[in-house]
Amino acid sequence: MKNIQLSRIQWISLVALRMIIGWHFLYEGVAKLLKGNWSAYGFLMESKWIFADLFRWMAGQPALLEVVNAANIWGLILIGLGLMLGAFTRLAAAGGILLIALYYLCNPPFVGLFYSIPAEGNYIFINKNIVELAALVVLLLIPTQQMAGVDRILAKLLKKSPRNPAS
Amino acid sequence: MSEEKPKATCGKKIDRRDFLQGLAGVPVLGAFALAALKQESYRRSRKAQAVASGAAQGGAADLNVALLGVGAQGDVLLNSMLKIPGLRFRAVCDIWSEYNLRRAANLLKKYGHEVNSYEDYRDMLDKETGLDAVIIATPDFWHAEHTVACLQAGLHVYCEKEMSNTLEGARRMVQAARATGKLLQIGHQRRSNPRYIFTHDVLLRELNLLGRMVTAGGQWNRSAAPDLGWPKKYEIPAGRLRQYGFNSMHQFTNWRWYKNLGGGPIVDLGSHQIDVFSWFLGVNPKSVMASGGTDYYDPATHEWYDTVLAIYEYETPRGTVRAHYKTQTTNGSLGYYEQFMGDQGTLVLSESSQIGAVYREKTRAGSWDEWVRKGYLGEPKIIETRADDTARDSLDVRETISPDEHKIALSFFDPYHKPHLENFFNAVRGHATLNCPAQTGYESAVAVLKVNEAVEAKRTLYFTPEEFHV
Numbered sequence: 001m002k003n004i005q006l007s008r009i010q011w012i013s014l015v016a017l018r019m020i021i022g023w024h025f026l027y028e029g030v031a032k033l034l035k036g037n038w039s040a041y042g043f044l045m046e047s048k049w050i051f052a053d054l055f056r057w058m059a060g061q062p063a064l065l066e067v068v069n070a071a072n073i074w075g076l077i078l079i080g081l082g083l084m085l086g087a088f089t090r091l092a093a094a095g096g097i098l099l100i101a102l103y104y105l106c107n108p109p110f111v112g113l114f115y116s117i118p119a120e121g122n123y124i125f126i127n128k129n130i131v132e133l134a135a136l137v138v139l140l141l142i143p144t145q146q147m148a149g150v151d152r153i154l155a156k157l158l159k160k161s162p163r164n165p166a167s
Numbered sequence: 168m169s170e171e172k173p174k175a176t177c178g179k180k181i182d183r184r185d186f187l188q189g190l191a192g193v194p195v196l197g198a199f200a201l202a203a204l205k206q207e208s209y210r211r212s213r214k215a216q217a218v219a220s221g222a223a224q225g226g227a228a229d230l231n232v233a234l235l236g237v238g239a240q241g242d243v244l245l246n247s248m249l250k251i252p253g254l255r256f257r258a259v260c261d262i263w264s265e266y267n268l269r270r271a272a273n274l275l276k277k278y279g280h281e282v283n284s285y286e287d288y289r290d291m292l293d294k295e296t297g298l299d300a301v302i303i304a305t306p307d308f309w310h311a312e313h314t315v316a317c318l319q320a321g322l323h324v325y326c327e328k329e330m331s332n333t334l335e336g337a338r339r340m341v342q343a344a345r346a347t348g349k350l351l352q353i354g355h356q357r358r359s360n361p362r363y364i365f366t367h368d369v370l371l372r373e374l375n376l377l378g379r380m381v382t383a384g385g386q387w388n389r390s391a392a393p394d395l396g397w398p399k400k401y402e403i404p405a406g407r408l409r410q411y412g413f414n415s416m417h418q419f420t421n422w423r424w425y426k427n428l429g430g431g432p433i434v435d436l437g438s439h440q441i442d443v444f445s446w447f448l449g450v451n452p453k454s455v456m457a458s459g460g461t462d463y464y465d466p467a468t469h470e471w472y473d474t475v476l477a478i479y480e481y482e483t484p485r486g487t488v489r490a491h492y493k494t495q496t497t498n499g500s501l502g503y504y505e506q507f508m509g510d511q512g513t514l515v516l517s518e519s520s521q522i523g524a525v526y527r528e529k530t531r532a533g534s535w536d537e538w539v540r541k542g543y544l545g546e547p548k549i550i551e552t553r554a555d556d557t558a559r560d561s562l563d564v565r566e567t568i569s570p571d572e573h574k575i576a577l578s579f580f581d582p583y584h585k586p587h588l589e590n591f592f593n594a595v596r597g598h599a600t601l602n603c604p605a606q607t608g609y610e611s612a613v614a615v616l617k618v619n620e621a622v623e624a625k626r627t628l629y630f631t632p633e634e635f636h637v
Binding site (some may be wrong): 020045086087149150157 | 180181185186189190191192193196199203207210385520539542545546576578582586
């Protein structure tokens with residue numbers, strides 16, 4: 001397949017997409033942190049589908065739930081910072097994909113599943129989690145951090161050959 | 168459109184372009200920080216407004232609240248109320264000034280409520296002006312005196328169940344509420360629980376999922392536990408204990424087990440669920456028989472029965488319903504729940520969010536698919552089993568023997584008492600009607616207190632319709 005080079009505006013769009021998603025992750029984490037008593041308990045207990053027992057079991061273990069809460073909050077914050085600044089971007093994108101995949105599997109919008117936590121829209125199979133996950137897959141594969149991001153400087157400092165973003 | 172390929176930076180010094188593009192995210196992060204700080208500032212401001220006094224902040228809707236009794240149950244209510252906006256706590260009263268009173272006042276101080284502390288409720292009612300409501304969580308034998316005094320002082324009252332340890336006391340509470348025109352909510356909190364309301368209003372009344380109900384049941388099992396202790400250095404002086412009706416610190420901390428002070432487990436635990444029987448069946452009971460005794464604990468310190476089994480009869484418009492209830496305090500297995508069985512289905516429900524399902528009687532009930540599609544019920548979980556070994560020669564089929572299990576689609580994860588307290592405060596503001604007003608609480612007390620009488624009488628006791636009226 002012939003290589004396709006992206007125009008400047010296309011690169012800028014992709015960098016903007018990365019920062020927008022980073023902003024979302026970061027504020028989700030910061031808001032939970034500032035709230036002080038936030039817990040994933042309600043979300044986990046609402047779980048449906050084949051992993052429901054696992055997620056509910058996690059919710060029922062106080063010590064494990066503490067770990068889940070902390071991992072979620074700090075995961076969101078670190079992923080958000082990574083995406084926004086373009087630092088350790090691929091790791092951040094992969095982490096984001098994993099986190100969102102877990103959210104999706106906990107409460108999937110499948111046919112016949114109904115949730116008491118109200119959603120702001122109507123979904124069947126595809127919800128906004130999946131859209132954000134797909135965008136992160138794009139950002140994992142296209143190295144926008146070499147266009148704009150701390151990784152551009154890190155790559156030079158470490159004298160590591162960056163991947164040609166257009167190839 | 169010009170095409171660009173980002174320049175490879177390998178092996179070169181960091182130039183101005185690298186620097187600018189490398190740190191392109193920093194201004195965005197700065198904008199984020201500004202937005203997040205501003206948002207947090209607004210959030211804190213709103214929270215402060217919610218707890219600030221109505222007078223100081225001009226928030227006419229804020230309610231001034233006092234707490235009367237802040238032991239274990241008062242603490243539960245307080246922690247729920249701290250999650251309800253629009254309340255300003257003004258005063259706390261508890262005879263254990265060395266411990267409970269200090270603990271509650273300190274907790275409220277952490278949340279920005281400077282409260283006045285009182286040992287005697289009369290002192291509080293004399294000195295506190297501008298109160299709107301009082302939350303009473305004292306031992307049952309004090310409920311009537313405390314509630315009547317607060318109502319007569321012009322305050323709305325939320326009083327924990329059991330309404331009183333005597334029907335005479337409960338009657339005085341109803342009469343005082345009527346005479347003063349003030350609100351009196353009794354703490355049967357399931358009456359405001361969204362799952363219970365949904366089950367009653369939609370599944371039972373609107374959809375009639377169970378069909379003709381014939382039996383009901385309920386239980387509350389608790390593990391054996393030692394008597395409640397107390398920190399010796401905070402003991403209440405003997406004179407003050409006697410002044411408030413207690414012989415000892417043991418009796419003060421374990422009042423629920425003593426006759427004339429509480430009602431024992433059937434009242435502490437059973438009254439919640441027996442109240443649900445009447446609510447869901449829509450009628451008060453016709454009769455009750457019961458067996459009970461102090462079979463496990465020391466009767467000297469456990470005057471009320473540690474184990475009680477009761478059977479009620481209800482005459483509903485659709486026919487007789489018989490209900491059994493068990494409470495025991497020596498084994499916590501199987502927990503607590505209520506169940507209702509009709510010819511088309513079975514309901515099992517509990518305040519615990521883990522329990523809540525209806526089971527379809529396949530031979531009698533029509534399809535419930537529509538209710539699943541509408542989100543009233545979860546997808547059916549079909550329990551199947553193989554025919555047993557002896558039948559295998561002739562039967563090579565999968566035989567479905569159990570009814571389909573459907574989880575109730577509505578979940579509830581807030582503290583159990585919060586919606587009932589919210590209902591009370593909304594009613595005080597004129598935005599709601601009470602879910603468990605004095606008359607309803609009284610009817611429940613009549614049904615529950617009769618169990619202890621039936622244990623003593625060792626025979627079936629009958630209720631007259633007049634007994635439920637004040």
